Amino acid sequence: MGASKNRHPVEPYLRLDSFPSVWCPGCGIGIAFNTFLQAASKTGLSEREICVVSSGISCTGKIPDYMKGPCEIVGGGAVIQKGAEFKSSSPQLTVVVFLNDNDFLLSGLDDLGETCRKNENLVVVYINNFIFHVFWEHKEYRDLPFLEKSSLPDSISPFNLPRFAEKAGASFVARWTPLHVRRMRYSMQKAIQAEGFAFIEVVSPCLMYYASAGGLGQTLDRMGGFLEQSVIRHDSSTELTDLKDLSRIVVGEFVDKSSEEKLSSR
DSSP states (O other), X not given: OHHHHTOOTTGGGBOGGGOSOSSOTTOHHHHHHHHHHHHHHHTTOOGGGEEEEEOOOTTGGGGGGGBOSOXXXXXXXXXXXXXXXXXXXXXXXXXXXXXXXXXXXXHOSHHHHHHHHTTOSEXXXXXXXXXXXXXXXXXXXXXXXXXXXXXXXXXXXXXXXXXXXXXXXXSEEEEEOTTOHHHHHHHHHHHHHOSSEEEEEEEOOOXXXXXXXXXXXXXXXXXXXXXXXXXXXXXXXXXXXXXXXXXXXXXXXXXXXXXXXXXXTO
């Protein structure tokens, strides 16, 4: 009785023998993953009803290693499209794709755009870890798909992905930081229950490549930075969500077509 009473709420979803994880203390990947599992628990999904899809590349790609139930690690890029294909073959499952800059560097934005336009019933959680910044410093890597079409060489992020997802037709679009775990959980619950393509960006610079080089301090300092720099603007125009300057990060839920439909039907 006492043991079950002390269990963590997301423990049923996890392969406990795989812990400790590879993620650094304070890394946004672990926070986003935990938040997603809490959202899944709140919506009543069991571990057998969730399929996590990733490319297996970098730290974000390790998420399936810690999950019970069906998981897919796919190679060769286009991880979002392959997640949609898996959803089509297993419609009873809630399929969530976790990815980061490395996946976009490999496949570009075509994968995201095509799947959005088809409005596939899929949840995509993008951990914006700013790894691309490392590649941008090396000119020989600038022809990678994620960078070659960028018209913003001096910006922190080469693309405004909430804007891109909205224009491509996503049904739900949100952005949060690792500080906003409760709000992120609510958005993930909505994404799980949304009809069509749901896209959530988690702004979380990699502690090794970006945050450390930028002198963002210890975990508590970084969370303080997210608090000071973030501006919550629900329903904001996604034209304002560009990340050219991390001193002002617009977060919130920007697109929610299911809520719009409910309002229009009243």
